[in-house]
Amino acid sequence: MLRYRETGELHKDFHGSTSLALDFVAERHGEDALTEILHNVGTKVYASIHQKLLKDDPSELIEHLAYFYNREEADFDLEVTDQEITLRVRQCPAIAHIRKVGLPLSKCFCRSTTEINAAMCEGTPWATETKILAEGQCVQRFYRKEKKA
C-alpha cells in the first residue's frame, strides 16, 4: 500500500522546478549538499518504502514505480521477479516536459533518480543501479544482494 497516492490533475511544471532546485543547491553548496538532500528524500520522505525494504519487502517500491510512472504517462516497462525489479524508461516524462516547455535541464537531473533509489535501498537486502542510455532513457534495476533461498 502506498504511503502517498495522489489523484487528480498533475502540475508537470514542477519538473522544471526540480531542475532549478538541483542546480541551485549544487552550484551554491556543492555536490555533497545535493547528496544529503536526496538521501533525506529517499530515507525520510520515502520512509515507508525504505522501512519495508529493510524488512525485505519491496511491495511498496514496486507499487510506487508502477503508479507514478503510469500517472505521469511515461513510456516504460516494469518487470518484476522474485530477485529483481527492472524499470525500463523509454521516455522520461519529467525530461520530456522540461524540453517541451523550454526550461533548462539540470546536468544533475538524473541524480534525483539514482540517489533517491540508492537511499531507499541503503542498509537493506536490496541494491540498485541505473544505466542512463540516452537523454530521457534509462534502465533502473533493484535487485537482491543475495539470492533468496
Place this chain on the structure above:
Amino acid sequence: MIPSDHFVRFYNEVFKYLEAHGGLEDYFLAISEQQEFHCLEGFKTKGLQGVYDYYVKIRREENCGLDMVMEPGCLQLIMTNCPSLSKAMDNDAGLCLRYCDHCPGWVLPVYTKAGLYIIYDLMGYDQPQCHSWILDNLEQAKQKLQEVQKTRPTAKLLKNF
C-alpha cells in the same frame, strides 16, 4: 524521477537544508526568476486578468481549494486548501517551518516587475490557507491595505509597496 506529485516534499527538504546552511532567501529569488518564465508576460500584458488566468490553470493542475474574486481594480485569491502546504505536512520527513515563505518569496518580486501591488496574509505556517489582494493601482492598494489592517488587526501582512 521525482513524481510531480512529490515535488513539494523534495522542495521542503531543500528549504530545510538552505535554512540550516544559508541561501534560502536567494533561492526564493531564483524561484521567482524561473516563475517569470511561466507568468510574467501574462501579468504585464493582461494585468489582473493575466493573474486570474494563471491561477485558473494552477487551481486545476495543483488541485487547489482556491476562490477568486475579481472586482474592478482588485483580484482576491482566497486559498482555502493549499495543496502544497498540505502535502508538505502530510509527509513522513516533517515540515520545514518556513515552508510558506517561498510563496510570497517568489510572487512579490514578480508582481513588482509586472507593475501590480499585492497584500499578502499568510494566515499561519501550519494552516494550508492564505489570502491575497492584488491591485493595479498604487493609491487603491494603499487604501485596501488600510481596510485589511482594520479587519485583520493581528495579521502579519506582507506587501510589495
